[in-house]
Amino acid sequence: MTTPRLALRGLRKAFGRREVLAGVDLDVRAGESLVVIGASGTGKSVLLKCILGLLRPDSGSIRLDGEELVGLSGPRLEAARARIGMLFQGSALFDSLPVWRNVTFALTSGRSVRGREMKARAIAELARVGLAPEVADLRPAALSGGMQKRVALARAICARPDILFFDEPTTGLDPVMAGQIDRLIREQVSALGATALSITHDLESVRRVADRVAMLAGGRIVWEGPVGVLDCSGHPLVERFVRGRAGDSPVGAEAPA
Amino acid sequence: MRLAARALVTLGAFVLQGLAALGGMALFAATALGRAVRPPWYPARLLEQMALVGWFSLPVVGLTALFTGAALAQQVFVGGSRFNAESTVPAITVIAVVRELGPVLAGLMVAGRVSSAMAAEIATMRVTEQLDALVTLRTDPFRYLIAPRLVAATLVLPLLVIVANAIGVLGGYLIATTRLGFNGATYLVTTARYLEWEDVRSSLVKAAVFGFILALAGCYNGFRSTGGAAGVGRATTNAVVVAFILILLANLVITVLVFGQ
Numbered sequence: 291m292t293t294p295r296l297a298l299r300g301l302r303k304a305f306g307r308r309e310v311l312a313g314v315d316l317d318v319r320a321g322e323s324l325v326v327i328g329a330s331g332t333g334k335s336v337l338l339k340c341i342l343g344l345l346r347p348d349s350g351s352i353r354l355d356g357e358e359l360v361g362l363s364g365p366r367l368e369a370a371r372a373r374i375g376m377l378f379q380g381s382a383l384f385d386s387l388p389v390w391r392n393v394t395f396a397l398t399s400g401r402s403v404r405g406r407e408m409k410a411r412a413i414a415e416l417a418r419v420g421l422a423p424e425v426a427d428l429r430p431a432a433l434s435g436g437m438q439k440r441v442a443l444a445r446a447i448c449a450r451p452d453i454l455f456f457d458e459p460t461t462g463l464d465p466v467m468a469g470q471i472d473r474l475i476r477e478q479v480s481a482l483g484a485t486a487l488s489i490t491h492d493l494e495s496v497r498r499v500a501d502r503v504a505m506l507a508g509g510r511i512v513w514e515g516p517v518g519v520l521d522c523s524g525h526p527l528v529e530r531f532v533r534g535r536a537g538d539s540p541v542g543a544e545a546p547a
Numbered sequence: 548m549r550l551a552a553r554a555l556v557t558l559g560a561f562v563l564q565g566l567a568a569l570g571g572m573a574l575f576a577a578t579a580l581g582r583a584v585r586p587p588w589y590p591a592r593l594l595e596q597m598a599l600v601g602w603f604s605l606p607v608v609g610l611t612a613l614f615t616g617a618a619l620a621q622q623v624f625v626g627g628s629r630f631n632a633e634s635t636v637p638a639i640t641v642i643a644v645v646r647e648l649g650p651v652l653a654g655l656m657v658a659g660r661v662s663s664a665m666a667a668e669i670a671t672m673r674v675t676e677q678l679d680a681l682v683t684l685r686t687d688p689f690r691y692l693i694a695p696r697l698v699a700a701t702l703v704l705p706l707l708v709i710v711a712n713a714i715g716v717l718g719g720y721l722i723a724t725t726r727l728g729f730n731g732a733t734y735l736v737t738t739a740r741y742l743e744w745e746d747v748r749s750s751l752v753k754a755a756v757f758g759f760i761l762a763l764a765g766c767y768n769g770f771r772s773t774g775g776a777a778g779v780g781r782a783t784t785n786a787v788v789v790a791f792i793l794i795l796l797a798n799l800v801i802t803v804l805v806f807g808q
């Protein structure tokens with residue numbers, strides 16, 4: 291057995307008395323695309339934020355290529371973060387900066403330096419996600435939701451991370467746009483040879499993006515398997531999700547987010 | 548008796564909350580400044596904030612100073628005439644403007660503009676996960692967002708207050724020469740004679756402190772906001788209220804303890 295790229299063990303996180311993650315165990319292997327599914331409010335975003343170090347888990351372990359991330363700080367945390375790209379649910383573009391500064395943000399850590407070079411780079415990156423060079427000079431607020439997602443994807447991959455996280459990349463997009471974003475994600479993951487961990491409650495999206503699927507419910511991973519066996523999982527919650535009712539039934543959740 | 552006890556409890560809780568908030572703000576400021584001494588630095592962000600805080604506050608601060616300086620000269624004239632001391636108008640006006648009204652009014656007006664804007668912007672960044680995005684893109688929000696705002700406001704407010712003082716004195720001069728029968732040249736000479744270096748120093752120290760306070764109130768409340776759009780609204784209101792109270796409190800402390808001798 292080789293070490294998984296990312297290994298979560300016994301991950302717990304509570305807000306007040308509400309335990310959102312109740313001992314999550316999950317492996318993501320190098321080069322695979324794993325999709326975590328689950329109803330709204332089950333803690334999928336909390337799971338990602340714990341991995342990214344934006345939230346501190348109450349207990350448990352998160353290992354990146356064997357290195358413990360929980361409690362890591364300073365240059366070693368920075369080094370780990372340099373390997374990570376993240377696409378946020380709402381794109382989270384910096385609306386005070388033009389698109390091209392957004393795209394190249396990771397390369398300059400936000401400093402306004404090397405303008406000409408960065409702009410050229412941004413235009414090349416935008417082309418990768420199917421956006422025209424003119425977009426580079428616009429402000430994020432001037433873009434449609436789908437274009438914002440593309441820019442956010444370009445920003446996430448610009449520094450060539452080898453692990454990518456996607457939080458509900460297709461939520462709020464029309465089906466055509468959602469399909470395009472999924473295809474772009476798939477393309478970029480293969481092009482970079484990256485490992486991907488995505489979150490979604492969109493079944494179509496799961497089928498397009500996933501190699502493997504894991505289901506989060508009640509604060510734990512209750513099922514995981516290859517995307518090919520999703521339709522014959524034999525697990526009641528997964529079956530319910532596949533039949534298209536998971537999004538609106540509060541499975542394992544006391545209160546929606 | 549019962550009522551008094553309850554009032555005391557409420558007051559006590561209010562004071563404790565206030566102290567906790569002050570402690571939180573102090574810690575927040577220390578974090579921002581502690582991190583800002585080491586690179587990466589963001590000079591472009593600093594200049595941008597200096598323009599936002601300073602340049603764009605000039606009209607509102609200038610008008611406030613002009614009107615208040617003029618009204619003040621008129622009031623000093625009325626008060627002074629009750630004991631035949633109308634001639635004190637230039638001296639009292641310049642001292643009151645430079646030591647008190649210039650910095651306090653500029654501080655409050657800029658707080659109204661800037662603390663609220665900073666709180667709203669940063670709280671919105673929190674809500675829309677832009678603060679999280681900064682961290683995942685390996686950029687420290689304290690260095691990138693907070694420190695430039697604190698430093699910019701602290702540097703720029705003294706400049707703004709110099710302008711406010713000059714315009715405030717000008718307001719007094721205009722009223723005095725057009726309505727109160729003062730000779731223009733004499734008014735200016737008297738103003739200059741009674742203005743001391745100590746007054747200017749007090750003015751500038753206050754301005755820098757107020758600048759720091761108003762940026763801190765904005766950043767702190769924005770940064771720790773929770774709860775969506777309603778949270779953004781709360782952060783904005785709190786920022787302005789806290790900035791006003793702290794500016795007035797700091798003004799009292801500086802006036803009495805530092806320049807009261």
Ligand SMILES: Nc1ncnc2c1ncn2[C@@H]1O[C@H](COP(=O)(O)OP(=O)(O)O)[C@@H](O)[C@H]1O
Binds near residue numbers: 305337546547
């Ligand atoms: N910072 C927070 N403070 C308190 N509760 C939170 C916080 N973040 C998330 N939660 C709660 O955790 C639960 C899971 O949220 P989330 O991970 O966003 O769900 P989803 O699976 O839809 O992404 C929700 O009930 C939410 O209210």
Ligand SMILES: [Mg+2]
Binds near residue numbers: 335379457
């Ligand atoms: Mg979510």
